[in-house]
Amino acid sequence: MNTQLIESLVQAVRSLLEEERSLFETKLYREIPYPSNLELAHLRDRSKAFDFLKDEPDLYTIEDGESIKWE
Incomplete structure (x- = not known):
């Protein structure tokens, strides 16, 4: 693990102005695509x-809700 790099990155983020930090967070967290179905x-x-669900009873049927749309 590169602890020195991590510490440097944390210091760099902490030194950002509020507007810069907000942009950084947007780029880092909000532009990550959600996984598809x-x-x-x-x-x-x-x-x-x-795997623990294999032992659970089936409580729902296909008629209970909307089907998953496969891409």
Whole structure:
């Protein structure tokens, strides 16, 4: 881990004027695209994070809501 680089970046951000910091935050956080439904489905399929749901009963049916639109 490059701790020195991280510390330098933190100092640089802290030295920005409020307007500059706001622009920086916009560029950093708001311009990140959200994952698509397909990307989320791939993540779900490759991850074990939701394996616990396999033991849960199916509470909903296809008629309960809107379907996911695959891109």
